[in-house]
Amino acid sequence: MKALRQLNLSIALSSLVCLAFAGVPAYAADEPVPPSAWANDLTAIDAKDWNADRAAHLLERAGFGGTPEQIAAFAAMTPQQAVGRLVYFQTVDNSALKPFDHSGIFDPGLDPFPVSRPATTDQAKTQGEALGVKVKTTGNRRMQPVVNKFFYWLRASRLETDRVSYWWGNRMLTTQHPLEEKMALFWHGHFANNEDKVRDYRKLLQQLELFQTKGTGNFRDLMIGVAQDPAMLAFLDAANNVKGAPNENFAREIMELFTMGVGNYTETDIREAARAFTGWDYRDLTFQILPERHDDGVKNVLNNSGNYDGVAVIDIILKQPVTAEFLAAKIYRFFVREDVTPAMRKQLGAVLRDNNYEIAPFLQTMFLSKDFYSPESVGAHIKGPVELVVSTYKKLGVRELPGVPDFNDVTAELGQHLFHPPTVAGWAQGKSWVTPGLLIERGNFAQDVVFPDVNFIPGDRYPIYGTGDEIRAVHERIRAGYDISSATKPVGKDDQGGMAMSNMMADRDEDFNTRFASYRGWQMAIERVKPIPRTAVQIDLTEMVTAAGCKTTGDVVDYLAHRLMSVSLDAQTRERLSGFLAKEIGSDRLAGSETYLEDPLRVLVHLIMSLPEYQLG
Numbered sequence: 001m002k003a004l005r006q007l008n009l010s011i012a013l014s015s016l017v018c019l020a021f022a023g024v025p026a027y028a029a030d031e032p033v034p035p036s037a038w039a040n041d042l043t044a045i046d047a048k049d050w051n052a053d054r055a056a057h058l059l060e061r062a063g064f065g066g067t068p069e070q071i072a073a074f075a076a077m078t079p080q081q082a083v084g085r086l087v088y089f090q091t092v093d094n095s096a097l098k099p100f101d102h103s104g105i106f107d108p109g110l111d112p113f114p115v116s117r118p119a120t121t122d123q124a125k126t127q128g129e130a131l132g133v134k135v136k137t138t139g140n141r142r143m144q145p146v147v148n149k150f151f152y153w154l155r156a157s158r159l160e161t162d163r164v165s166y167w168w169g170n171r172m173l174t175t176q177h178p179l180e181e182k183m184a185l186f187w188h189g190h191f192a193n194n195e196d197k198v199r200d201y202r203k204l205l206q207q208l209e210l211f212q213t214k215g216t217g218n219f220r221d222l223m224i225g226v227a228q229d230p231a232m233l234a235f236l237d238a239a240n241n242v243k244g245a246p247n248e249n250f251a252r253e254i255m256e257l258f259t260m261g262v263g264n265y266t267e268t269d270i271r272e273a274a275r276a277f278t279g280w281d282y283r284d285l286t287f288q289i290l291p292e293r294h295d296d297g298v299k300n301v302l303n304n305s306g307n308y309d310g311v312a313v314i315d316i317i318l319k320q321p322v323t324a325e326f327l328a329a330k331i332y333r334f335f336v337r338e339d340v341t342p343a344m345r346k347q348l349g350a351v352l353r354d355n356n357y358e359i360a361p362f363l364q365t366m367f368l369s370k371d372f373y374s375p376e377s378v379g380a381h382i383k384g385p386v387e388l389v390v391s392t393y394k395k396l397g398v399r400e401l402p403g404v405p406d407f408n409d410v411t412a413e414l415g416q417h418l419f420h421p422p423t424v425a426g427w428a429q430g431k432s433w434v435t436p437g438l439l440i441e442r443g444n445f446a447q448d449v450v451f452p453d454v455n456f457i458p459g460d461r462y463p464i465y466g467t468g469d470e471i472r473a474v475h476e477r478i479r480a481g482y483d484i485s486s487a488t489k490p491v492g493k494d495d496q497g498g499m500a501m502s503n504m505m506a507d508r509d510e511d512f513n514t515r516f517a518s519y520r521g522w523q524m525a526i527e528r529v530k531p532i533p534r535t536a537v538q539i540d541l542t543e544m545v546t547a548a549g550c551k552t553t554g555d556v557v558d559y560l561a562h563r564l565m566s567v568s569l570d571a572q573t574r575e576r577l578s579g580f581l582a583k584e585i586g587s588d589r590l591a592g593s594e595t596y597l598e599d600p601l602r603v604l605v606h607l608i609m610s611l612p613e614y615q616l617g
Helices: 002-020 052-062 068-075 079-087 117-127 144-174 178-190 201-214 219-227 230-235 249-259 267-276 310-318 321-335 342-354 359-368 385-395 407-414 436-450 468-479 501-506 514-528 541-547 553-564 571-585 598-610
Strands: 280-283 286-289 299-301 304-306
Touching: 052 068, 052 079, 052 178, 052 359, 079 178, 079 359, 117 144, 144 178, 144 201, 144 385, 144 407, 144 514, 178 201, 178 321, 178 359, 201 219, 201 230, 219 249, 219 310, 230 280, 230 286, 249 267, 249 310, 249 321, 267 299, 267 310, 299 310, 310 321, 321 342, 321 359, 342 359, 385 407, 385 436, 385 553, 407 436, 436 598, 468 514, 541 553, 541 598, 553 571, 553 598, 571 598
Parallel strands: none
Antiparallel strands: 280 286, 299 304
């Protein structure tokens, strides 16, 4: 069924791709398009040039788009007022947002969490307990409760992290401070940490809150905060960074990915900087410095010499001219466009450096600039998966992130699962988001919005990833009366041999059973992790177009395309879409079709959201 659905969508996309670009003027490969007068001009836009389309562009890039009412409100302001409202958002009431609702899954003894199952059982053997669970003195599978607890936390932390992702997605959708969440999304990709390595939702939530509270403040404060953040310290193996044997992971990433970029430091700089960060560690959710592990000798970093600690090294890095340019250009590529000329890079770096690394004034300059509203910038940004999903709901007027389709499943299929970046470098941007396969998935998401999947299975209640098949097989065998040893044989191996409950006392004698622990850990996790609400998208397109005053199918196409898209439809695509709707309702007039208009409108929205242009912001 899914294969047929993807085939139909692929055919539709192919035809619409050709249709979408039918009217685009062509340039010879060796004929560069001349830049517009506003390109690369950081001068502020004039009030006389401000209009609703530019307000919509600002809301799209500095947040996650806007409804017609929100766009109208920003269009009624001056450009300075509109940008100031987004950048300096602290005075805007946002009290309707709720803090994260913890499930209460963390137990004493779980931190520090062992690096592996073998490490857990080794600790249990030597200490008589691990993860807050004692080893049984006698009996079968003496360490089974310990191993169960290990797998419990693996499952529970991952499920709770997905709940944090939902909570964050809802903030993106409903916040009155959209730039706060958009900058947090940028920093999450910049300082990329993965739940698979950190394995503690609490640390990831704490790091996200750091991005939210300091994301538009001073970069020095943010950088120090990240360097001392337990999630980052866990992710980059801070416990192994000690005097005499410094771990270079963090020092390398801070120079290569976080501040300067490749080619602007030497291997010696990395080794010396690593010495400065020795002794930086954490206990549970708190940063701590262990003096006995810190190297207090003289270090030579970027042509500076002294008895430096980590903060001093960060200050040395921030003094390098390349740092402001690297950081400013990366923010610019995220919010404006991929193409940054060397001259523009220097201009942007100077703005950030002249503002002493204060992010808000830099953003204000960027969002007010003529360059930001130039033809080169408008419609030139390919939306990332999270942007695409949240902005879709925002523009449709959805007030709560739906549970169907699943936010985490959708964004993961599109290439961006929050708190699960593929590498320490975060996610690639731009064209990497729109491979042929990912375009099909984007169309599938559009269909699931307007026609919810009747075969949906909630992943937070049903183990559908990783060892899911194995967990389900163990469950079914135990329900059928198998003993633990028989029930936990590999899937497809010797499925015969179930035994009655009365015979389970004859089960195999061993220290623990890993497959059973995986299964039992899942059970324990779903007992305690709160379920994600599974409501479908709530929209009424008939009411929407009626309230907008649409009288004809052409009016509907114009209204929905303008509401949903950041670029205009070409005339041929408009006529094709209008003709499709007219054929579906039997007329090019809406009058009299109100009782059966909803489904044709939903198909129309699916087609619009499957267009290549819809992927642009």
